[in-house]
Amino acid sequence: MDLEFWQRKWRDGQIGFHMAEKHPFLLKYWGQLGLDGRGRVFVPMCGKSNDMVWLRSQGHELLGVELSAVAIESFCELVEGKFVSDQVGVLNRHTGNGYVLLVGDYFALDRNLLGAVAAVYDRGSLVALPPKTRKDYVALQRELLSSGAQILLIAFEYDQSEMAGPPFSIDAYEVNELYADWCEVELLESSEAVSALPKEDLDAIECCYRLKVL
Numbered sequence: 001m002d003l004e005f006w007q008r009k010w011r012d013g014q015i016g017f018h019m020a021e022k023h024p025f026l027l028k029y030w031g032q033l034g035l036d037g038r039g040r041v042f043v044p045m046c047g048k049s050n051d052m053v054w055l056r057s058q059g060h061e062l063l064g065v066e067l068s069a070v071a072i073e074s075f076c077e078l079v080e081g082k083f084v085s086d087q088v089g090v091l092n093r094h095t096g097n098g099y100v101l102l103v104g105d106y107f108a109l110d111r112n113l114l115g116a117v118a119a120v121y122d123r124g125s126l127v128a129l130p131p132k133t134r135k136d137y138v139a140l141q142r143e144l145l146s147s148g149a150q151i152l153l154i155a156f157e158y159d160q161s162e163m164a165g166p167p168f169s170i171d172a173y174e175v176n177e178l179y180a181d182w183c184e185v186e187l188l189e190s191s192e193a194v195s196a197l198p199k200e201d202l203d204a205i206e207c208c209y210r211l212k213v214l
C-alpha cells in the first residue's frame, strides 16, 4: 500500500471507510479510559473523522496526522473555526479550535511534534496497513508514547482469503504480538462489524481494545 494509493482514494472520493456517525465503540468505551475530557488525544491517520469532533466536545485537545490535504481541508471546513497554517519540517500544520492537524506522513512524527499525549484513538489506522508496515507503525507509537498513555484500538477480524484489504484482518493474537510487551491489553468487545467494508457480504467482526502503556 503506497502513499499514492491513499492520496488517490481521497482525490477520487473513494472514502467508504469514512463514517457519517460517531463510532459506537468510541461512544461506549471512551469513558472507561477515565480521562474526563482531560489531556491531548492523538488520532493517527485521522482522515476527516467525525470522531475527532466528538472527542473535542468532551474537552480533549486533538492532534491528528493525515496524509491527504483533501481530508484535512474538508475537516477544517466542517469545524468552521479559524485555523492558522504553518510548516514544521515536512509536515503542514493547521492549528485552531483545540485541534492541531498535521498533513503528511505519520512516519515523519517525533516526540517534539507530538507533545504529551493522554490517549490515542485508533480507528481505521492500524487496520489500514499491511503486516510489515503495521510493525513499524506500532514501533513508532511505542517511541512516541509515555508510560500511562492509553490507546483505544478498533480492529476487524475476518477470513483474509475472502478479501485482500485494506482494511486488513487483525486478530487478538496479532494485537497481543504487537502490543503486549509494552502495553496492558484488554479486549472490551467483539461483535458484528458496524463499519462499512468494501466487500458487503463479508462475515466480519469488529473488536475494541483498551491498551495501556506500561
Ligand SMILES: C[S@@+](CC[C@H](N)C(=O)[O-])C[C@H]1O[C@@H](n2cnc3c(N)ncnc32)[C@H](O)[C@@H]1O
Residues within 6 Å of the ligand: 003, 006, 007, 017, 018, 019, 044, 045, 046, 047, 048, 049, 065, 066, 067, 068, 071, 104, 105, 106, 107, 123, 124, 125, 128
Ligand atoms: C481507513 S482510513 C481511516 C481514516 C480515519 N481514521 C477514519 O476513521 O475515518 C486510513 C487513513 O490513513 C491515511 N494514511 C495512510 N497512510 C498514512 C500515512 N503513512 N501517514 C498518514 N496518513 C496515512 C489515509 O489517507 C486514510 O485517510
